[in-house]
Amino acid sequence: MNMVQALNQALREEMRRDERVVVLGEDVGRRGGVFLVTEGLIDEFGPDRVIDTPLTEMGIVGVAVGMAMYGLRPVAEIQFIDFVYEAFDQIVNNVAWVRFRSAGMYKTPMVIRGPCCGGIRGGMHHSQSPETYFMHTPGLYVVMPSTPKDAKGLLKASIRSDDPVIFLEPKVIYRRIREEVPEGDYIVPLGKGRLVKEGSDVTLVTWGAMVYQALEAAKHAEKRGWSIEIIDLRTLLPWDKDLVLESLEKTNRLVIVHEARRTLGPAAEISAYVSENHIDMLRGPVMRVASYDTPFPLAHEKLYMPNVARIYRAIREVMQW
Amino acid sequence: MEKGVTFHRFPFAPAPRDVREEYQRLLDEALGFKRVLDEDGEVVDEQLHPKLSPDELLELYTLMVRARVIDAWLLRLQRMGKVALHAPNKGQEATAVGVAKAMKPEDWLFPSYRELGAYIARGMSEEEILDRALNTKDDPLKGSDFAIYGNRKYNIVPAPVPVGNQIPHAVGAAMAAKILGDKIVTVTFFGDGSTSRGDFHAGLNFAGVFKSPVVFVIQNNQYAISVPVTRQTAAPTLAVKALAYGVPGKRIDGNDILVVYSVAKEAVERARNGGGPTLIETVTYRMGPHTTADDPSRYRNEEEVKAFERLDPLRRFKLYLDKQGVLTLREAEEIEKAWDSKVEEIIRRVLEKPGLPRDVFFHNVYSRMPWHLEEEYKEFEEQFEVAEELGLQLEE
Numbered sequence: 088m089n090m091v092q093a094l095n096q097a098l099r100e101e102m103r104r105d106e107r108v109v110v111l112g113e114d115v116g117r118r119g120g121v122f123l124v125t126e127g128l129i130d131e132f133g134p135d136r137v138i139d140t141p142l143t144e145m146g147i148v149g150v151a152v153g154m155a156m157y158g159l160r161p162v163a164e165i166q167f168i169d170f171v172y173e174a175f176d177q178i179v180n181n182v183a184w185v186r187f188r189s190a191g192m193y194k195t196p197m198v199i200r201g202p203c204c205g206g207i208r209g210g211m212h213h214s215q216s217p218e219t220y221f222m223h224t225p226g227l228y229v230v231m232p233s234t235p236k237d238a239k240g241l242l243k244a245s246i247r248s249d250d251p252v253i254f255l256e257p258k259v260i261y262r263r264i265r266e267e268v269p270e271g272d273y274i275v276p277l278g279k280g281r282l283v284k285e286g287s288d289v290t291l292v293t294w295g296a297m298v299y300q301a302l303e304a305a306k307h308a309e310k311r312g313w314s315i316e317i318i319d320l321r322t323l324l325p326w327d328k329d330l331v332l333e334s335l336e337k338t339n340r341l342v343i344v345h346e347a348r349r350t351l352g353p354a355a356e357i358s359a360y361v362s363e364n365h366i367d368m369l370r371g372p373v374m375r376v377a378s379y380d381t382p383f384p385l386a387h388e389k390l391y392m393p394n395v396a397r398i399y400r401a402i403r404e405v406m407q408w
Numbered sequence: 409m410e411k412g413v414t415f416h417r418f419p420f421a422p423a424p425r426d427v428r429e430e431y432q433r434l435l436d437e438a439l440g441f442k443r444v445l446d447e448d449g450e451v452v453d454e455q456l457h458p459k460l461s462p463d464e465l466l467e468l469y470t471l472m473v474r475a476r477v478i479d480a481w482l483l484r485l486q487r488m489g490k491v492a493l494h495a496p497n498k499g500q501e502a503t504a505v506g507v508a509k510a511m512k513p514e515d516w517l518f519p520s521y522r523e524l525g526a527y528i529a530r531g532m533s534e535e536e537i538l539d540r541a542l543n544t545k546d547d548p549l550k551g552s553d554f555a556i557y558g559n560r561k562y563n564i565v566p567a568p569v570p571v572g573n574q575i576p577h578a579v580g581a582a583m584a585a586k587i588l589g590d591k592i593v594t595v596t597f598f599g600d601g602s603t604s605r606g607d608f609h610a611g612l613n614f615a616g617v618f619k620s621p622v623v624f625v626i627q628n629n630q631y632a633i634s635v636p637v638t639r640q641t642a643a644p645t646l647a648v649k650a651l652a653y654g655v656p657g658k659r660i661d662g663n664d665i666l667v668v669y670s671v672a673k674e675a676v677e678r679a680r681n682g683g684g685p686t687l688i689e690t691v692t693y694r695m696g697p698h699t700t701a702d703d704p705s706r707y708r709n710e711e712e713v714k715a716f717e718r719l720d721p722l723r724r725f726k727l728y729l730d731k732q733g734v735l736t737l738r739e740a741e742e743i744e745k746a747w748d749s750k751v752e753e754i755i756r757r758v759l760e761k762p763g764l765p766r767d768v769f770f771h772n773v774y775s776r777m778p779w780h781l782e783e784e785y786k787e788f789e790e791q792f793e794v795a796e797e798l799g800l801q802l803e804e
Contacts, residue, residue, distance in 0.1 A: 142604045
């Protein structure tokens with residue numbers, strides 16, 4: 088099963104389990120979503136629960152807030168996550184803060200999900216990795232799966248969460264990675280990372296499609312005799328501090344790889360946290376490998392995003408310590 | 409000064425009679441439907457006929473042909489894997505060409521991503537379109553995004569792909585022109601889907617309040633990807649939305665180049681002369697998919713598309729020109745063939761050109777590169793040495 092099918096299965100099972108779960112967004116009904124994540128849902132659940140909306144992210148997210156406050160569990164699809172900014176006011180001031188503003192009397196148990204990230208020649212408005220913006224917003228969970236299995240388990244956990252979740256799906260691996268996905272109630276808890284690969288010299292923290300670049304880079308490093316441990320964070324806010332520290336205790340070297348841009352990106356936060364609290368665990372500098380601080384380009388996107396050479400370079404750097 | 413507190417007329421009083429009469433007339437235009445040519449190229453409205461010379465008529469036809477030819481080639485090039493993505497224009501040529509020809513060169517155009525005819529009508533060559541689509545070294549937008557075209561040379565601002573973002577930009581540019589005393593007009597194109605967005609609301613509202621010299625063109629091609637216009641709004645037409653902003657809205661046949669030209673010309677000149685904004689809903693039909701990534705068979709059937717072939721803007725105009733003795737059907741076909749081979753030749757040449765330099769995206773982020781980007785640029789350069797060391801062929 089690929090990631091699209093796993094997400095579709097998660098939505099279907101959750102909608103069967105709980106009739107408060109509704110799906111809304113542009114083209115999610117008859118079209119089944121432009122990537123077919125919602126394919127067939129309208130046939131089973133009807134247009135009251137699978138809602139083709141007018142074209143406005145602000146509207147989609149705004150009405151989802153109202154639905155969630157009233158008692159539904161909306162899953163709002165943003166057709167491409169690059170279009171989410173029209174809804175930014177709603178996300179920051181409402182999705183995230185209704186609970187605080189109402190002193191807990193109202194809540195917004197909702198999921199905002201959509202395809203993110205680069206690698207499909209999508210250009211500047213179909214390729215972005217905006218996780219940084221959301222991680223700066225208290226009240227939100229931020230999630231990004233890297234495998235079909237995790238996609239299913241994390242989406243189910245997100246729908247059941249009483250707090251709102253930004254659910255980012257790396258579209259470049261929507262269909263590229265296939266694996267067995269457990270039927271039924273398979274849940275991956277929010278806030279827990281996954282050990283992708285054990286190693287003893289360097290801890291490489293990453294998520295999303297970058298997991299596969301990291302695995303490639305690790306092969307090259309291992310040819311030089313360096314053993315790389317890879318962690319897929321899966322949830323970026325709050326990130327799995329324990330898993331990272333446990334690994335660092337062993338390796339004492341940290342490289343963080345992400346598709347989000349470097350300045351103030353998630354790696355900056357992880358790096359700052361580790362050096363503030365656990366400088367004793369580090370032999371040398373924490374290295375970041377991230378997309379450059381430019382808009383996402385259509386031309387030469389593969390040189391814009393982190394690649395094997397750049398990850399290897401960072402590993403080589405920390406291995407000098 | 410009146411005594412006591414004066415209120416604006418809305419709070420307590422009904423709108424005065426003259427406003428109601430004016431709105432009755434505006435309502436007729438916004439709910440109606442105007443065309444000069446019927447389906448078979450017969451003139452049905454002499455009054456709206458723009459009365460162009462045979463040469464001018466021929467030019468309109470040629471521009472529509474050129475738009476259709478380059479559109480078909482871009483589709484083919486996308487299927488060959490040469491173009492990242494294309495948003496087909498087929499069926500919407502009359503609106504793009506008609507509106508653009510109603511503008512002056514100094515007017516500014518804020519298009520969406522489906523207006524090849526407008527770019528060509530304002531002077532963009534097929535070679536430039538291909539350089540753009542194929543991201544050659546001569547791509548004027550330097551590989552920034554797909555499906556968009558623009559060049560300051562022709563006062564065409566490249567579109568933001570998030571739909572409708574350009575609507576308030578067109579209003580702002582029009583406000584600026586007015587402030588600076590320039591007698592220019594701005595025109596923006598967008599689709600039926602964009603009318604649901606905040607940008608549309610803000611743009612129309614500002615234009616109404618500031619009486620800006622702007623013309624809004626909604627290409628109502630019936631679908632926002634799969635969502636039909638009836639699910640986009642409960643209003644009976646899109647043109648009628650303008651009225652709530654104090655802006656006239658006109659609904660016309662977007663597949664009839666003569667009515668498009670006439671109504672656009674009137675709106676552009678009205679704006680130029682201080683009359684304020686106009687919204688034009690051009691009713692048309694997207695004959696192809698939304699983009700090359702779309703599969704319309706999931707949401708509409710072939711019979712529907714077939715039915716709209718009779719309304720094809722080129723077909724109707726061709727029949728009209730034939731009846732007028734401007735151009736026989738055979739001559740029309742020859743023009744099509746000639747442009748097709750001309751474009752094929754240009755493609756052969758453009759495909760030979762080298763691509764953009766690999767560090768292209770570090771440029772045009774700021775007017776001058778700040779230190780943090782300079783540092784990143786150094787790391788960027790180093791990756792090629794690392795790749796060589798590892799014996800890696802880096803994907804670009």
